[in-house]
Amino acid sequence: MNSKTADIRSDIAFSTPDRIVVRGKSLPDEILGKMNLGDFAYLQLTGKTATPQQSHMFNAVLITLVEHGITPSAIAARMTYAGAPESLQAAVAAGLCGLGTVFVGTTEGAAKMLYEAFEGAGENPDLQALAVKTVAAFRERKQIIPGLGHPVHKPIDPRTPRLFAIAEENGMAGKHVQLIQLIQKEAERASGKVLPINATGALGAICCEFGFPWKIVRGFGVMARAIGLVGHILEESESPIAHKLWHEIEDRASAHLRG
Template sequence: MSRPPKPIIRSDIAYSTPDRIVVRGKDLPNEILGHMNLGDFALLQLTGNTPTREQSAMFNAILITLVEHGMTPSAIAARMTYAGAPESLQAAVAAGLCGLGSVFVGSMEGAARMLSEALPKPAEDADLEQIARDTVAAYRARGATIPGLGHPLHKPVDPRTPRLFQLAAENGMAGNYVRLMKLIGAEAERVSGKSLPINATGAAGAICCEFGFPWTIVRGFGVMARAIGLVGHLMEEAQKPMAVEIWQRIEDEASAHLRGDVRADAVRRSA
């Protein structure tokens, strides 16, 4: 009844008029199409700023790193969904994205969170070594895994990491967050005595901090990139399907012990 005056609902991203479509202040047909690539436009959509050449190179590389990881649970979920609803391809992509949570893209988000909380402003003169020691000590004290380190398959080195850091260096984005990530990795190896190379999500998480992104959006980069990868999987699934075969194998194996009981029962009853 006596609600305060309505807040205005307002978005600064885009608008249309009969003869114009404007995104982030740029005319889509004339200033964007043919002038930008998809990764550049993603950065414009997110930040409102046209990327520099260096930002373009770096952000495209990070997103590409996240597109495709083989026959992941995400790809399997998308393919199973497509088998049931091929007319709803968008829902198959959505199903595949739903699982990009704490386990699979969480470590990129976790690395970005760790770094941005440890170094809220990318100050030039921070004592990064001390921050690295404190950070590792804090994670160990509460028994938590340090995000962005180690990989079950890629040993002793995640081959994406040196390349991402090389691109960061070439593009002027190897600042304090990248340095801190490396120092944390070294400190974690020192105190644990284990080989803990920085993995791709650790490298990407650090570079996202260099861009100034809040850690809460970093998961979204994995989500947008993987959407591309999943469409690739669904195109293959349409041509060379595997979902029904997977289903039958799992159904057969998962309930074998139950069906076995029945047959045994039937034998007993017929005896």
């Protein structure tokens, strides 16, 4: 290996004729039959074996993001499958392309907000003071506070207390979880509105407890939703709705042109 090649490296996996090793573990001998999918995702991403507590929490994080009903993502995937049923992978890909700032961004936004709140705040910060400061800064910039509020799930997002309970049970309800709860109360006080912590807010806080970089948090939504979209495509293949919807939408959208 010369200097030119030395810096192209990936530490995730390798294989030889008789071995397949992921993150230092033998896939056949140490992983298959011994881990569940969420734990393996944790290993893939962190290089570490999840503790039982981390396993419970991380599986719950990912499961929360798998299935959100007939979303724009699911519609895009089904429309794509209608045109290219031989390319199931492209239908999932099309569905994932829309998981951007509008639909999953608030997870990463919440994580980013919480990390930034603690920056330069020292070892034992006054959480209430951080919450007040954070809410004031968002309000001054006229920005929506990520992770708060939900168009349907009011006054409580039913996933949030459950996720926080699982965090509590597994020793993961630390300072980031506490801070978002204080931010919520302060935001409700300052705005006079009902602003429940939504699922993405809860997940963002929990991802901070894990220590995941906020930039990768969106990736949890992406990988979880891939599972959900395969479910939608399976259903579309058995009980299609895309063609009927297409014709209806086309008729409605161009009715004024046909006169």
